[in-house]
Every structure is written in C-alpha cells, then in structure tokens.
Amino acid sequence: MGMKDDKNKNTDKGDQKAIGPKVKMDRRDVLKGIATLPIFGAFAYSYYKRRSHEHLLKSNLRRGIGLSYDAPAPAYPSVARDNQIRLGIIGCGIRGTQLLRAAGFAHPAWMEEVKANAAVNRHDKRYEEYLAQEDLNVVITGVCDVFDVHAGTAMEAAVNSQKEGSSRSSVTQPKRYRHYQELIAADDVDAVIIATPDHWHGPMTIEAARHGKHVYVEKPLTWTVEETYEVRKVIKDSGVIFQLGHQGRQTESYIKAREAVEAGLLGNVSLIEVCTNRNDPNGAWVYPIHPDANPNTIDWKQFIGPAPWHDFSLERFFRWRCWWDYSTGLNGDLLTHEYDAVNQIMKVGIPHSAMSSGGIYFYKDGRTVPDTLQVAYEFPKKDLTMLYSATLSSGKYRPKLFMGHDACMEVSDRLVVTAEEQSTRYKNKIISGEIDPRYPIYNYTPGKKDVDAVTSATEQYFASRGLLYSYRDGKRVDTTYLHIAEWLDCIRSGQQPSCDIDQAFEEAMTAHMATISYHEKRMVFWDEDKELITL
Template identity: 30%
Template sequence: MDRRDFLRSTLAAGTAGLAASAVTSSAASMQVAPSDRLRLGFLGTGARAHQLIDACRALPGLEIVALCDAYTGRAERAKARSGGSAAIRPDYRAVLDDRGVDAVFIVTPDHWHRTMALAALDAGKDVYLEKPMTYAIAEGREIIAAVDRSSRVLQVGSQGPSSALERAAREIVKSGRLGQITLVRAAFNRNSAGGAWLYPIPPDASETTVNWAQFLGSAPPRPFSLERFFRWRCYWDYSGGLATDLFVHLATTIHHVLDVQGPSHVMAAGSTHRWTVTHEVPDTIDALLTYPEGFTVTLGCTLNSTGGEEGVHIHGTKGTLHLLGDRLRLTTEQPGDDNRWVVRSWPESLERAYYADPKVQAIETAGSQRQQTSPSGEEWVVRGEGEDVAHVRSFVEAVRSRTQPVEDARFGHRAAAVAHLVNQSIREGRRLTFDV
C-alpha cells in the first residue's frame, strides 16, 4: 500500500467510525430508558460551560438537573439553555449531596478544580473536569489517588483526543510513514482583547449578583473586583495564564498523537509586553521541551500577533505531519544531496572520479531535483461531529462502560504538569526536570 492509499484508508476508516457512532447514537436516542439516563450537574456555568451544555443537549440520554454558579445571571441562563427544569443550587456541595445527580461537569476557574474534584469523587460522582486538571502539580497526584480510591470515572476536558483528526494523525504516526521523529513545533496565538481574556462584563454584575466569597474559595483574600471575577485568567491567584490555558491543549495533542507521557526536561521564557496594566500573567511565552523518546518540542504562544504559523507540526526524516484545526496535511521528504559547490573545490581529477561513481550520481541527481521542487504533499479536511460533542460522548461512554477514558486523571496530570513547569521555569529562570 503506498502513502496515498494508506492515508486514504486511514481517513476513510475514521469517517466510517464516526458514521457508525452517529448511527449508534441515533438508535440509542430511541432506546435509552429513563432508568439509564445520566443526570448531570454543572459546577460553574460560565461561557465554557454553556458550550458543554450545548454538547450535552446534542446527545441522547443526558439530562441536566442541577446548576451552581457564583453569578446569578449565568446560572439562570444555563437553566434556560439546558431545558428549563434544572435546579439552581446556591452552593456546589448541594449539587454533590443530591442523589439524583450521577455525574458533574466542573467548569470553574483553575483554583477550584482540586477541591471540587476531590469532593465530587468522595460523593460518588463521575467527573468531567475542564482543563487544566490542576492549579498546581501536587494536586494531580491527589486527584489520581482519589479516582483510584473511589473507582469513579474522571475525564479531563481538553477535547483533542476525541477528535477524528487526532485519531487519524495518531495512526499515521504509528505507521512509521514520518520516519524518525526528532522535532515537534507547536503554536497557538491571538491578537485581540477577547483573545487576551478581557471579556465583556455583564451590566448587572455587582456585589448583589456576584458571590465574591464563593468565587475566592481558597484563593488569597482580595477586595471585590468584577475584573478578577470575569477575567480571572489574567491573574496568578486563579490561573496559570497562557501555559495552563493554551499550552495544555498543545501538550495534550502531542502526548496523544505521539503516544508519550511527558518530557524529561522543560525550559521556558516569557514576559508581559503589551497587556501590562491588565495582566499579571505573561502575554508571550516560548518553551523548549526534551522528550526521552528522542525528540524536541517547541511551544510558542503570544496574545499580541497571529502572524506566525500555528498548529502542531510533527517533523520526521521521511515526512512532516501538520495538524491545522480541522485540516491534516502531510509533506514528504525527498532525500538527496547536491554537493557540487563543495566538490568543485577539489583537485579536478578527484572531482571527475567522484562524479563517475553511479551511487554518487543518483544521490546528486536527487538532491538537485529536491532543490528545484517543493516537497510533495496532500491535505484533507477532517471534520467529525464537533470536538465538544465528541468529547462529551467519550465521557458518557466511559461512564456507561465503567472504564477510564483516554484523557483520564493520569493523562490530565501530565499535560497540566507541562504547563506548570513552564511557568516555574519562567519564574526561576532555569531548566527543570520533569518528574511528576
């Protein structure tokens, strides 16, 4: 099977799998008994939660029955969006105490993830936990232990591993078609106030509609601030900034597609160049990761420009695989050397003898042709049912089968640890060992 046929069959298999999944889903929507329905609670109903609510509503057998948020307006809108029958609870513990809730979606600022995840697992709930899994590295080990102790299902919410594109990319890498992989370049850039998390604040937000103490939780005491509440990713108290928001997505994709667990060393640099008034966290970061499998990863992110090449680019000795949103592109290497500019400096008799060798002629001809033509490549648009719907489906299937999903607590811990070590490297100005 040549490269073209291999990729065509790989992508066709992925498409067929999606079609079969859709058929199964459609059949399930007619067969799910009331006793088999999963009753869901949402802890946190901000903008990201509303996207997940839409995904839940698109799948059969799911019912959102309880909601909790520190801003009343978001909770009320989430109730309407989820069908109008969900109960709004004043405290997340009331959702966990509700025996009518089978599983919870934790969609809060990062500093609440550990507390809510541990409480949910102890309460016997299965957990969909938004990325990053943790606010600090040590929290990952606690959550893993709680999952093992409770035998509950936990899935981290970085959607890539459930996508058709990543499944196809993973198969291509496994096939060996890229040759020896030595480098991965990945970038995620933005250039807008919204992209920098300076989201609009609802006009009715005030100390009356926002429960400030509930938002702070274990974070350091601060005076009431709508900016901190609605733009929390800008502040170290609640977030790890770019690394935990965007690098976690990149690390998740790299770990999944290349089937690796984490780097051996991490080194990074970052600073706040533009958003100095509004951001405590850096607006520009570059990181260098060394993996024990024998390749290097560069991660880049800025909130100040979208001019660079984004996506994940896996470079091998035989080809490079580019993951670009919903597009997958493969460019192939054409080996060969054109050493004429070097050999022409030799004594003339040695130059003639060199080119008289048939093996040298073949290598030099290939090298000359490679310089005259761009690498060949093919590109596909790989669209599934939507990453959010696919990832929620993965969670539901894991809950119903009582098996841990691909992006389980251990996976989520290692992806988040990359981001935490990037931030630590920036603060300490040194290379760190990945030992988590």
C-alpha cells in the same frame, strides 16, 4: 455552384470513409492526432500525459503509504443509552454554557440567533448541526454558579425543550445550588460537569469523586502541583469515570496523524513546534463585564475560595485568566491544548525537562500572567524536543509541525505530510520522480466541502486548531458534544474515556513544569521514578 457542391459532397464521403464508426482507433492514434494540432493540440497532449502520469504516481504512492483517505472510526465503541444520567453543572459562564449545549441543552436565545442566521446565510449550519446531535438521554438536576445571572441562564437552558426530535417527554426543573458542596452531595446527581476558574478544578473534582460522582472537568486538571497527586489518587480509589476537557481528542485530523506516525511515514521525529497566536482582546482574556454584575449578584467570597484574598473586582471576576491568583496562564489554558494533541498523536508522556521564558509585553493592564511565552520541552528517551511559543498580540497562524527524517507533518483541522528531500525511506521514489518533495505525499481534509460557518475571529482560531468541530460519517459535528458523549457513554459501559485521569495527570505536570520554570527563571526536571518536579 454544382461543381462546388459535388466537391463538398465527395469530400464528405471521403471523410466519412476515413473516420467512419467502423474504423477502429487505439489510444496511440488519438494521441498522434492530438499532437498534430497546432498549439492547443500540443498543450492538450502534454496535459493528457501529465495527468496520466500523476494518476499512476498517486496510485503507487497510496499503496506505498498504506493510509486510507476514509474517516477514522470513533475512539470509543457506542453503547445503548437506555438509562438516564442525572447531571449537575458547576460554573455556567462561557465554557459552561458551551458544555451544556453539547449535552443537549442550548439556551433559547442562542437557538433563535443561530436559526435566524441560518435563514440568511446558507453556509451557517450551526442550527442544523445542533438539531442533528443525538439525544444523550441526560437531564440537568442541579445548577451552581456564584453569579446569579449565569445561574439563571443555565436554569433556562436546562429546561429548554425547543429541540426538535428530542426524546424527552417531560422537562425536569433543576435546583439552583448556592454552594458546590451541596450540589455534589445531592442524591439526584449522578455526575458533574465542572467549568469553573482553574483554582477550583482540583478541590471540586476531589469533592465530587469522594461522593462517588462521575466527573467531567475543564482543562487544566489542577491549579497546583500538590493537588494533582490527590486528584489522581481519589479518582482511581473511587472508580468514578473521569474525563478532562480536551475535546481535541475527538478531532479527526489528530486521529489520522496518529495513524501516520504509527505507519512510520515521518521516520524519526526529532523536533515538534506548536504555537497559539491571538491578536484581539477576547483572545487575551479581556472578556466583557456583564452590566448586572455587582457585589449583590456575585458571591465574591466563594469565588476567591483557596486563592489569595483580594477586594471585590469585576475585572478579576470576569477576566480571571489574567492573574496567577486564579489562573494557570498560557500554560494551563492554551499550551495544554497543544501538548495534549502531541501526546495523543505521539504518546510522549511527561517531558524530562522544561525551560520557559516570556513576559507581559503588550497588555499592560495589571495582569500578572505573561502575554508572550515560549517553552522548550526535552524528551531524551524519545530523542525529541517540543517547542511551544505564543503571543496574544499577533494573529500569525502556524500549524503544529512534526519534523521527521523522512517527512514533515502539518496538523491543524487538516493533515498534510510532505517528504523530506534527504529522506531515506523515500529516496528511491524521489529519484524516480514518483515523489516530488515540493508537494504533499498525503493530504487529509476531514469532510470539508463548504466554507466554515464560524462567525468570529475567536471561533476561526479554534476551528483552525481542530477544537471547534470534527467530522463523523462525512458530517460536521461539535467536538465538545463528541467529548461529552464519550464520557457519558463510558459511564454507562464502565470503560475509560480518551482523556482519562492518566492522560490528565501527564497534562497537569507538563503544564506545571513550564509555570515553575517561568517563575524560577531556570530549567526544571521531572524525576520519573519518584514522580517529582525538581530544580
């Protein structure tokens, strides 16, 4: 035992002398030591070398790309919100309710629901995020809807004072207007939010601008080509601040995508593919019919307005998007979101030509607008084609694809840029191994550290398109709130918002070209000099 103890003691001394703290070892010695270990050592050595190499490559690549991984600045400067703006809202259905909430007026029932959900699901941050919205210093003074129930719900939201931290010392009781003309003419209304069916967007916007009211109108801008010119003229002549409801203008990944294009990361972009796929009745505009809806609670004549007359129909009232009589179909509802994103990122303007086709292939429910559609837009001055496709009977997800000679960019609620193997710009880096075309050279995920708090298939869809929320200073924020806030701040500052009348005019004409092509079953063209759609 003694001999064994001595042996161990001597060995310990020897080991202590050999590897004691006074002995200096450099990185090469460590690697050599690891490399002598069986199996695990070889793996660790290989892993260490690969990680070091990857770090070096990424550092070099970041410098070469020239894009930061920081959040982009807001698209507009902030201003003091000292003066209160008096708002009227026309159309208080699904979207109108969301716009009211974005302005700071959530219905008490919604607040109780999301508060309860947050208590049992720590990932559901909707209540927390709503409370975190800045007070925009607005008051709702007028509410107008042809459905009594919707009007009553909006009135309840307008006087909701449950929001903690609100600076409103008192709540103003809004007036219920039966006719939109009366709300627009009211002296205590400075600006209006219009969230009606498509066939009312143009007439109401024109009426509001003529009365000097600032306008926020949901997309699309217009129902017909003719009224598009009149809307633009009256907005410019009146000088009111106008914002079209494309909240994607606030999406961080879109702003970052614009930077990538301007930095030349993609090279010459010749093809863009965008789509909108859905696969549930709600996504196909088969919205629920309210049990209290009937001819006594709905002003049917006023709902029809400039549309062709049709006898009272609950289906047509709640599911109006399914008929050309009131709707602009996939073109005005979903295509415009995709086009506006592309226009924001690449400033393509109105296309030279459009060719559209499709049909009613799944929803044989009496609708007249197609449930499947494809459109090819040509931009010869930009050497570019944009392809749009949509189906309401398949949920296969596809991001926006910008295909350039040097790289391909995928855009959704995040941004991914991958180099092309035959790229000219990245040729030497690919040869040297600094870039592997199989992996992204740039990957931007705005503020994403947790799972989504959305709760339905429809919300999941909008979130993936970058239309539900974005990030500011690392915090998730409702894009509709940001878009409404931008409009209100521009009213105070006199500046133009990101989706002003010029952007709206381009959106409207682009959508109308696709609709005309679909009906005419032929290619249509845009005469840039005369500003006319021609066959």
